[in-house]
Amino acid sequence: MSRSGYTCVRYIFCYINVLLWLSGCGILGVGIWLKTNHEGYASLVPQYSWMGADIVFIVIGAVTVLVTFFACCGSWFQSRCMLITYFSLVIFMFLMEFAMATLAFVYRERITELLKDELREGIEHHYSNTTDNGLSMIWTHTQQQFQCCGIDRPEDWYEIDAWPNQRIVPRSCCRPTEAQNPDCWKENNQDAWFLKGCSEQVLMWFVSQLHIVGIVGLVVSFIQLFGLISAMLLFCTVNHKRSNGHHYKAYPAT
Structure with a gap:
């Protein structure tokens, strides 16, 4: 590779990863904020609290910060060790993404039923009608946003721990036209409720947003592919130049 081409690839690679590193810091910060201020998010799936939004954001942010750190330092200081570490990490991430996507597709029905069972467990035993916790906030927003109930x-809301022996629903199940009715959440006012379940509504919304999922997937794949090619080009060029006693900058060989 010519010196100008090498320098161009090196700087583009470095600057892109700096932006990704900053993004990773932001995602990590959001995860920590959710963990410290909205612990109820994990109650959505109590048996799998490690899958809560806070933990997911923290893991994604930490991995992004770690991987891009090796990329930035490897390209800027022309470190072969860091470049090959970055290359290996990206390969590992790609394989993990492929494996997770494959498993999710193969066991999609089982995963759906498992999530429903866990959500039902969260409603029955972790929902609180008296405290403004994360779980109640999520259900309130979801039911109002998607115009669904349970x-x-x-009936998923009947006789839960928050109101034992009562066949009622949260006020967020009431239609907007019935919001002024103080008793809209009681059993004798079922005509005032949203009748569709949230699992169906959220699934329909997700299907309608598949184009966004596809675009995000393509962008992530492109970044990973660019990173792999760039890292290998930089590694091979640095290795070749140093084997011949040449350095583009006076950095010690590593």
């Missing part, structure tokens, strides 16, 4: 049906 997981599969409004």
Whole structure:
């Protein structure tokens, strides 16, 4: 590779990873904020609290910061060790993404039922009607946003721990036209409720957003592919130049 081409690839690679590193710091910060201020998010799936939004953001942010650190330092200081570490990490991430996507597709029905069971567990035993916790906030927002009630049906809210022996629903199940009715959440006012379950509504919304998922997937794949090619080009060029006693900058060989 010519010196100008090498320098161009090196700087583009470095600057892109600086931006990704900053993004990773932001994602990590959001995860920490969710962990410290909205612990109820994990109650959505109590048996799998490690899958909560806070933990997911923290893991994604930490991995992004770590991987891009090796990329930035490897390209800027022309470190072969850091470049090959970055290359290996990206390969590992790609294989993990492929494996997770494959498993999610193969076991999609089982995963759906498992999530429904866990969501139902969260409603029955972790939902609180008296405290403004993360779980109640999520359900309130979800039911109002998607105009739904419960997981599969409004009856999912009947006789939960928050209101034992009562066949009622949260006020967020009430239609907007019935919001002024102080008793809209009671059993004798079922006509005032959203009748569709949230699992169906959220699934329909997700299907309608598949084009966005596809675009995000393509962008992530392009960044990973660019990173792999760039890292290998930089590694091979640095290795070749140093084997011949040449350095583009006076950095010690590593």
